[in-house]
Amino acid sequence: MTQIYDRVALIGLGLIASSMFWSMKRGGLAGHVTGYARSAETRETARRIGLCDTVTDSVQDAVKDADLVVLAVPVGVMGQIAAEIAPHLKPGATVTDVGSVKAQVISDVAPHIPDGVHFVPAHPLAGTEHSGPESGFATLFDNRWCLVVPPEGSDPEAVETLSRFWHGLGSNVDRMDAEHHDLVLAVTSHCPHLIAYTMVGVADDLRRVTDSEVIKFSAAGFRDFTRIAASDPTMWRDVFLTNKDATLEILGRFTEELFALQRAIRQGDGVLLHDYFTRTRAIRRGIIEAGQDTAAPNFGRSG
Amino acid sequence: MTQIYDRVALIGLGLIASSMFWSMKRGGLAGHVTGYARSAETRETARRIGLCDTVTDSVQDAVKDADLVVLAVPVGVMGQIAAEIAPHLKPGATVTDVGSVKAQVISDVAPHIPDGVHFVPAHPLAGTEHSGPESGFATLFDNRWCLVVPPEGSDPEAVETLSRFWHGLGSNVDRMDAEHHDLVLAVTSHCPHLIAYTMVGVADDLRRVTDSEVIKFSAAGFRDFTRIAASDPTMWRDVFLTNKDATLEILGRFTEELFALQRAIRQGDGVLLHDYFTRTRAIRRGIIEAGQDTAAPNFGRSG
Numbered sequence: 016m017t018q019i020y021d022r023v024a025l026i027g028l029g030l031i032a033s034s035m036f037w038s039m040k041r042g043g044l045a046g047h048v049t050g051y052a053r054s055a056e057t058r059e060t061a062r063r064i065g066l067c068d069t070v071t072d073s074v075q076d077a078v079k080d081a082d083l084v085v086l087a088v089p090v091g092v093m094g095q096i097a098a099e100i101a102p103h104l105k106p107g108a109t110v111t112d113v114g115s116v117k118a119q120v121i122s123d124v125a126p127h128i129p130d131g132v133h134f135v136p137a138h139p140l141a142g143t144e145h146s147g148p149e150s151g152f153a154t155l156f157d158n159r160w161c162l163v164v165p166p167e168g169s170d171p172e173a174v175e176t177l178s179r180f181w182h183g184l185g186s187n188v189d190r191m192d193a194e195h196h197d198l199v200l201a202v203t204s205h206c207p208h209l210i211a212y213t214m215v216g217v218a219d220d221l222r223r224v225t226d227s228e229v230i231k232f233s234a235a236g237f238r239d240f241t242r243i244a245a246s247d248p249t250m251w252r253d254v255f256l257t258n259k260d261a262t263l264e265i266l267g268r269f270t271e272e273l274f275a276l277q278r279a280i281r282q283g284d285g286v287l288l289h290d291y292f293t294r295t296r297a298i299r300r301g302i303i304e305a306g307q308d309t310a311a312p313n314f315g316r317s318g
Numbered sequence: 319m320t321q322i323y324d325r326v327a328l329i330g331l332g333l334i335a336s337s338m339f340w341s342m343k344r345g346g347l348a349g350h351v352t353g354y355a356r357s358a359e360t361r362e363t364a365r366r367i368g369l370c371d372t373v374t375d376s377v378q379d380a381v382k383d384a385d386l387v388v389l390a391v392p393v394g395v396m397g398q399i400a401a402e403i404a405p406h407l408k409p410g411a412t413v414t415d416v417g418s419v420k421a422q423v424i425s426d427v428a429p430h431i432p433d434g435v436h437f438v439p440a441h442p443l444a445g446t447e448h449s450g451p452e453s454g455f456a457t458l459f460d461n462r463w464c465l466v467v468p469p470e471g472s473d474p475e476a477v478e479t480l481s482r483f484w485h486g487l488g489s490n491v492d493r494m495d496a497e498h499h500d501l502v503l504a505v506t507s508h509c510p511h512l513i514a515y516t517m518v519g520v521a522d523d524l525r526r527v528t529d530s531e532v533i534k535f536s537a538a539g540f541r542d543f544t545r546i547a548a549s550d551p552t553m554w555r556d557v558f559l560t561n562k563d564a565t566l567e568i569l570g571r572f573t574e575e576l577f578a579l580q581r582a583i584r585q586g587d588g589v590l591l592h593d594y595f596t597r598t599r600a601i602r603r604g605i606i607e608a609g610q611d612t613a614a615p616n617f618g619r620s621g
Contacts, residue, residue: 160535219601226604237506249592251591256583268520280566292551298544299548301533
């Protein structure tokens with residue numbers, strides 16, 4: 016049990032915040048955890064399942080004594096929440112967030128943070144297809160990466176303490192600047208999600224193949240897409256709207272390459288296809304060798 | 319132990335054939351199983367690990383006494399193998415295949431099948447990212463679908479016996495005509511694979527994001543793509559070349575929808591994005607309700 020913050024406030028009580036709570040309890044990382052959610056129903060659920068030591072009905076009450084304030088809301092509303100809590104933040108406190116996009120969140124939130132309060136953005140690379148206050152669990156962050164993205168001039172001690180906190184939640188911690196973070200995530204997460212959503216939408220549209228056939232025969236490849244495409248719609252809408260530039264750049268490259276493969280199929284160019292598929296196979300080997308996944312034919316997944 | 323065929327010949331000794339062998343042994347479905355592979359190294363491996371009761375050095379020797387001949391080779395060489403074995407087939411035997419594409423395989427193979435021999439194509443919807451004679455395991459087909467695709471005028475008894483055989487291997491069995499099969503598979507498997515290959519290729523090309531970053535931070539979404547993109551390059555090349563029409567049709571629809579979402583991102587149309595993501599989420603629920611996958615945050619996958 017290593018307490019890192021005396022009082023923590025969780026703003027937003029979805030998958031990430033609720034997992035943080037259970038993980039903080041597991042590790043004894045916080046003396047007292049306050050939670051707030053905009054929806055009365057979510058606050059009700061939180062109280063019922065014992066999520067947070069105290070659930071408050073106002074965001075001001077949640078943050079006023081907190082040493083760490085975690086913004087765990089969709090990235091599109093981070094700025095608005097920051098404006099609301101700013102006058103009530105305790106001097107010396109740290110504000111962090113868990114958003115999947117960093118440049119836009121920094122530009123939305125940073126202007127509201129008062130002098131004497133530290134803002135240290137972060138992004139835990141963990142998730143499931145589930146959302147809401149009941150979806151959290153203590154092990155969500157274990158052995159996953161958390162990227163800490165301190166803006167220039169951040170207080171080194173605040174950054175270091177937040178890094179230790181995420182380490183206590185089970186994560187490996189790395190640092191990155193905001194623009195690079197957004198490009199890396201566009202490649203490894205945002206564009207794959209958009210593509211999965213699109214492919215599932217195409218299947219749903221196709222009149223000659225029924226949804227029940229799609230569902231019944233979705234063994235090979237497509238089922239992974241449907242899992243990805245089941246994630247929280249609000250969260251993902253905001254990701255694409257706020258990481259617009261990197262997402263559109265990567266999608267542009269993606270459609271360019273897809274067109275090249277489409278042309279190879281149309282022209283019967285087996286050599287091009289075989290070479291392409293051989294090259295991508297090597298990347299998978301790299302992931303297995305890096306210990307990020309297992310080679311077993313059946314295995315768990317989170318994220 | 320219900321023996322269904324006295325003698326079975328497996329032509330090609332990769333993931334599917336080797337899994338069929340171990341599953342036949344588990345269920346006692348065959349009296350004797352002969353195996354053949356074009357590569358001497360594969361035959362050597364098969365002998366070493368006890369894959370097949372007899373491994374022959376010629377394809378003719380493998381098929382000559384067989385009651386069931388299974389073509390388990392890439393779909394691009396099915397016709398050539400059929401021509402080679404045709405003169406050696408036993409009267410009354412059944413020839414089947416396990417290819418992922420059916421219309422092209424039927425038009426390549428059927429003309430070679432002599433009178434008095436039955437040709438009943440099939441497609442087990444099962445697989446892993448692994449290939450080769452050592453990748454098989456007895457449970458690969460358990461609770462997965464096998465689609466039997468009999469051409470018009472097929473012998474009902476031969477079709478029925480092959481269906482019982484696949485049931486004995488652990489599969490649920492359904493029937494479908496070849497064209498519909500190829501369209502359903504283009505949606506649920508072939509296009510998702512091409513898209514995954516493409517996204518992994520884009521990541522590999524991007525100079526500003528290193529492969530090691532891609533590998534390290536590939537938790538959320540992308541990792542599923544790399545698993546898909548690690549499948550056998552020869553098999554997949556042949557799938558796209560032989561299911562050209564359905565694949566190109568679905569890819570056309572896919573790029574059309576992707577462009578619409580891309581435009582919504584560029585224009586900041588959050589309503590369109592949210593609606594789209596909400597609709598695709600419902601399909602995922604259908605799959606879970608149909609018992610084809612589990613809602614647990616960590617779960618196994620095969621296929």
